[in-house]
Amino acid sequence: MEMDKMGVVTTFLHNIVVYNIPLLYGTTGEIIVEKSGSLNLGVEGIMAVGAIFGYIVGCYANSLGVGILTSFVAGALCGLLFAMLTVSLQANQNITGLTLTTFGLGVYFFVGNGVKAVNWPAMADYANIKNGFADIALPGLSQIPLLGRGLFSHNILVYLGVVIALGMWWYLNRTQTGLRLRAVGENPAAADSVGINVKRYQYLHICLGCGIMGIGGYYMALNMSGSFNSSCWINGYGWIAVALVIFANWNPALAIVGTFVFGFFNTLRVSGSSLALAFPEGLGWLSSVPTQLYQALPFLITAVVLVISSIRKKKDGGQPASLGLNYFREER
Amino acid sequence: MAEQFAIEMKGITKTFGSVVANNKVELNLKKGEILALLGENGSGKTTLMNMLSGIYQPDQGEIRVDGKPVTIASPEDAKALGIGMVHQHFKLVEVFSAADNIWMGKEKAGFLLKKDRYAQIQSMAAKFGFELDPSKKVYNMAVSEKQTLEIIKVLYYGAKVIILDEPTAVLTVQEIEKLFQVLRKMREDGHSIIIITHKLNEVLDLSDRVAILRKGEYIGTVETKDTNEQELTEYMVGRKVDLNIERPVVEKTRPLLEIRDLTIRNDEGAVAIDHVNFYIRGGEILGVAGIAGCGQKELCEAIAGLRPIEGGQMIHKGDNIVGLSPKAILDKGIAMSFIPEDRLGMGLAPSMSITDNMLLKNYADSKGIFVDRDLGRADAQHVIENLGVVTPSTETPVRRLSGGNVQKVLLGREIKAGPNVIVTAYPVRGLDINSSYAIYHILNEQKKSGVGILFVGEDLDVMMALCDKIMVLCHGRMMGVVHAHKVTKEELGLMMTGSLDLSHRYEDKPAGFAKDTNFAQTDKEVEP
Numbered sequence: 001m002e003m004d005k006m007g008v009v010t011t012f013l014h015n016i017v018v019y020n021i022p023l024l025y026g027t028t029g030e031i032i033v034e035k036s037g038s039l040n041l042g043v044e045g046i047m048a049v050g051a052i053f054g055y056i057v058g059c060y061a062n063s064l065g066v067g068i069l070t071s072f073v074a075g076a077l078c079g080l081l082f083a084m085l086t087v088s089l090q091a092n093q094n095i096t097g098l099t100l101t102t103f104g105l106g107v108y109f110f111v112g113n114g115v116k117a118v119n120w121p122a123m124a125d126y127a128n129i130k131n132g133f134a135d136i137a138l139p140g141l142s143q144i145p146l147l148g149r150g151l152f153s154h155n156i157l158v159y160l161g162v163v164i165a166l167g168m169w170w171y172l173n174r175t176q177t178g179l180r181l182r183a184v185g186e187n188p189a190a191a192d193s194v195g196i197n198v199k200r201y202q203y204l205h206i207c208l209g210c211g212i213m214g215i216g217g218y219y220m221a222l223n224m225s226g227s228f229n230s231s232c233w234i235n236g237y238g239w240i241a242v243a244l245v246i247f248a249n250w251n252p253a254l255a256i257v258g259t260f261v262f263g264f265f266n267t268l269r270v271s272g273s274s275l276a277l278a279f280p281e282g283l284g285w286l287s288s289v290p291t292q293l294y295q296a297l298p299f300l301i302t303a304v305v306l307v308i309s310s311i312r313k314k315k316d317g318g319q320p321a322s323l324g325l326n327y328f329r330e331e332r
Numbered sequence: 333m334a335e336q337f338a339i340e341m342k343g344i345t346k347t348f349g350s351v352v353a354n355n356k357v358e359l360n361l362k363k364g365e366i367l368a369l370l371g372e373n374g375s376g377k378t379t380l381m382n383m384l385s386g387i388y389q390p391d392q393g394e395i396r397v398d399g400k401p402v403t404i405a406s407p408e409d410a411k412a413l414g415i416g417m418v419h420q421h422f423k424l425v426e427v428f429s430a431a432d433n434i435w436m437g438k439e440k441a442g443f444l445l446k447k448d449r450y451a452q453i454q455s456m457a458a459k460f461g462f463e464l465d466p467s468k469k470v471y472n473m474a475v476s477e478k479q480t481l482e483i484i485k486v487l488y489y490g491a492k493v494i495i496l497d498e499p500t501a502v503l504t505v506q507e508i509e510k511l512f513q514v515l516r517k518m519r520e521d522g523h524s525i526i527i528i529t530h531k532l533n534e535v536l537d538l539s540d541r542v543a544i545l546r547k548g549e550y551i552g553t554v555e556t557k558d559t560n561e562q563e564l565t566e567y568m569v570g571r572k573v574d575l576n577i578e579r580p581v582v583e584k585t586r587p588l589l590e591i592r593d594l595t596i597r598n599d600e601g602a603v604a605i606d607h608v609n610f611y612i613r614g615g616e617i618l619g620v621a622g623i624a625g626c627g628q629k630e631l632c633e634a635i636a637g638l639r640p641i642e643g644g645q646m647i648h649k650g651d652n653i654v655g656l657s658p659k660a661i662l663d664k665g666i667a668m669s670f671i672p673e674d675r676l677g678m679g680l681a682p683s684m685s686i687t688d689n690m691l692l693k694n695y696a697d698s699k700g701i702f703v704d705r706d707l708g709r710a711d712a713q714h715v716i717e718n719l720g721v722v723t724p725s726t727e728t729p730v731r732r733l734s735g736g737n738v739q740k741v742l743l744g745r746e747i748k749a750g751p752n753v754i755v756t757a758y759p760v761r762g763l764d765i766n767s768s769y770a771i772y773h774i775l776n777e778q779k780k781s782g783v784g785i786l787f788v789g790e791d792l793d794v795m796m797a798l799c800d801k802i803m804v805l806c807h808g809r810m811m812g813v814v815h816a817h818k819v820t821k822e823e824l825g826l827m828m829t830g831s832l833d834l835s836h837r838y839e840d841k842p843a844g845f846a847k848d849t850n851f852a853q854t855d856k857e858v859e860p
Contacts, residue, residue: 173445174444174445175443175444175445176435176436176438176441176442176443176444176445177443178445179428179432179435179436179445180436182425182428183425183428183436186425186426186427186428187423187424187425187426189423190423190424190425190433191425191436192406192407192423193385193407193417193419193423193437194407194411194423194436194437194485194489195406195407195408195411195412195437195439195489196408196436196437197406197408321426321427329387330387330388
């Protein structure tokens, strides 16, 4: 009986990670984009585009690596479109981002339905993808009781997401290009005046960030075993990622924490009843909470986070000072 | 002969749409000289310099650096050519440390950020003779520190030609003197310097030669030692201008507005105005001097009823005005015009016409539920005629007017209501000589008609000539009220930095308390 309870907890932890890693990809990607001074609200659409192309191309090639690469490139191409519109043509970032969401979801359904009508690849048929996405237990760490199997036995894309997030933190804070990128997002005129090529930095990092979002989309496709139905694989995660950027205070390392916190509430919705069953004395009340509340929770928390972060406005908060503003050198 | 010039600009023309900002301008900068670039607002000084720093490209003309023709397509190019510009609005990343602001533009800095960059920047600054705390964040810096950082930055990138755009506008007298010492030393070290300013005394004090622009046209270059203020003004304006600001003597009334023990907090919750006392009589102009951000804005807002006060009293002709609505304060005859740094942010709605901006103030006079636009149009016409506003029509959006005209409209609207107290902050901010004198004239006219004026200003020379008395603020504390014709600029400078406190110069009467006060005489806290 005791073991069973531990098993429930372990599964719960495991689920937090498995189902919410796309948030980490989306958040890390959006942080990179926003650090260049661009507010891209198209995360949802970009993840959808990364998902559909990554999944279909990856399956046809029967290679997880090709799938990851394709989803990255597909996301980066969306980023390129965003950069062309906002950086070169000075379009409004909010509207461009929203348009990109609509556009990306449209592409998702268009391509998905088209392929489905011809020959939809079922993930189970592609051994390399299926095996590539299997859990890998980290030696040593995964042996930790209770936590080990929950946190340190996951598929390769989970580890990749964490590595990318930590890598981006290091890149932003410990490298010369990261310093310059932050300068571009804070004060592009200042960056320009010391000879930093503002447009190049914005283009590169918008594409990089959007590519990372694309991988997050691919993850969702794989996590749902590629079953294509009437609802989108991304299912609102892109929007939560936009809010998580604020929660993480534009810090990719904190994005990991943010993902876990959001993931916790997200998972309560799915696994709350099993927790209630395993711990009737302590957590029995969980089962009496209506599922609608759980469904609303991530969004409620998003709202609360937005309120708190706008109250707690610090001078050296992570938000880039020029976020959302287009830079035009000759503007007077 | 050509090689003795660090910079040559030949026949430079730059247009923005239909506006010609620079028309066939010539400019030569000798090696190792300080060249002052003089001109009124909108004469194209900054535009010209921005073509050297790579912000704009000329439509026509040629730029030579060290005798060789060059194309400066970006700030990157300018940097490579050894041209550095300290812009009027500093180009610094607020959340970065001093060192990182310099480091971000360093060539071949390596991929990794190392901790030793702080020491490197510090030793480099010391080499140039500057003290610098490399890890201090820019948002914690005073204006003069930011400017120093900008200068160190361009020096660090190896600039031989240094352009400074109105560097003294934000500094105190002492800081200006320090800056000039730095610039002279840089000249000795072989740097060539262009300084943009419209303060004539500084031009004469510092420069070797003066180049003058007027309305985008190049007027000429003169040796500083062969010229004087009067001549430079004529070049700049194109006709003779009387440089004396008059200070009419008017019989003063009893105090109109009296402020006691006023304390106000700013938006961040810090004390902006700290137990300040002062009063204004009818027929006098009380100047308020202080370094930017010393509580001037908060003081103006509090008087106008736009900002709650923390403590103290404000009475107008004996009536309390604390806690009254802005409208009620307005009805008592207290008008405020505040010109913020961006010059359009307060008081006027930029995209609305002059008429509509008039209506913003007197819409309540319209009868019925509809706004009476004829009323506003008549007011607009009145202001345009009386103050000589240059505008195509009363329906022109305020944003399209030049700075001087915008400020006339704002001041005109406030005066139109016939106030007895005018609070005006930076009314000539960014204006050229002509427009400034027009504004001084308006204020003097009001003073003669018995209005009490609180004049929050920047230029000490102007305040000493125009105001009757000057109150000096330093970090929200009142350092004393002095007679404008008795005080020296150095004294004012010391008071602004807090080194000199004259608030208790007279034992029998602390500064800021009127003898014939309207405060109830039972209020004996005045006595020590």
